[in-house]
Amino acid sequence: MSKVIIEFKNVHKSFNGLPVHNGINLSILEGEIMSLLGGSGSGKSVLLKELIGLMKPDKGDIMVFGKNVTKMGEDELIQLREHVGMLFQGAALFDSLTVFENIAYPLREHLQLTEGEIRVRVAEKLQLVGLGGIENKMPAELSGGMKKRVGLARAIATEPDIILYDEPTTGLDPMTAQRINELIIELQKKLGVTTIVVTHDLHCVKTVSNRIAMLHEGKIIIVGTWKELATSKIPIVKDFISGTICE
Structure with a gap:
């Protein structure tokens, strides 16, 4: 049986008195x-920031890895982040740096x-995301999908144990989004x-997930496979899966 790598225990977080997390487990x-599935403002991205110590829960x-992130000082958080790669919304590339320098940065x-080792590692990661040979291009020369893939190459450059994807297919055309989904699985x-x-993105969720957790009103209301969510009798889950609730 697989072991637990990450665990959220009774996590609460509010902004200006408004609860975003109200006991996440x-x-x-x-x-x-x-x-992690849920409507806008349900606290999905906040969970990722809490996980790597950019925000602290209340x-x-x-x-x-068995260590409590909420108790870590800055040095320990830096060590933790060496084991975590993150693909940010919009890829978050440095506009003034080449593709090579962006990936080499971490x-x-x-x-x-x-x-020499850095050059080999950058070339290797670009090949993994299907963009070999573009090291000298600037971010402005890349399409949205290419930026996402360069961001992904940067996320995996340190060969992390955990990868976090924040809205990986947002703003992409269907074919490019499908390529990103395939890359996540690969x-x-x-x-x-x-x-x-x-x-x-329900198509992304259905395509890539082993399991899915849905957030609603500050809590995880269901955890399961796509089939389990699609056949759930919970009204809010049924509405979300059927598209009744729109972003």
Whole structure:
């Protein structure tokens, strides 16, 4: 049986007195793709930020590799982030840096590699995302889908144990979105990583997920496979899956 790598325990978070998380409990297993589903403002992206220590919950614990993120100081958080890759919304590339320099950035920050080793690693990761040979291009020369894939190459550059995807298919045409979905699955299989996908894209959820957790009114209201969500009798789940609730 797979072991638990990430665990949210009774996590609460409010902004200006408005609760976003009201007792989140969720366990994520080693090597699985867990999708977080929910409407806008349901706190999906906030969970990712809490997981890597960019935000602290008001109450509760977040365990990663058996260690409590909420109790970590900055040095410990830096060590944790070396094991976590994140694809941000919009890819969040540095506009003034080449593709090579964007992907090399976390390698220089976190790993003691020679320039030769960095070049090999960058080329290897670009090949993995299907963009070999574009090291010298600038972000402005790339399409939206290419930016996402470069962002993904950067996320996996340090060879992390966990990859976090924040709305990976938002703003992409259907063919490019499908390519990103395929990459999420390929990377999980090739690298054996534990994966969290935050999205409201039902096709993405259905395609990539081993399990899905749905957030509503500050809580996880269901955890299961796509089939289990699609056949759920919970009204809010039925409405979301059927598209009655729109973003």
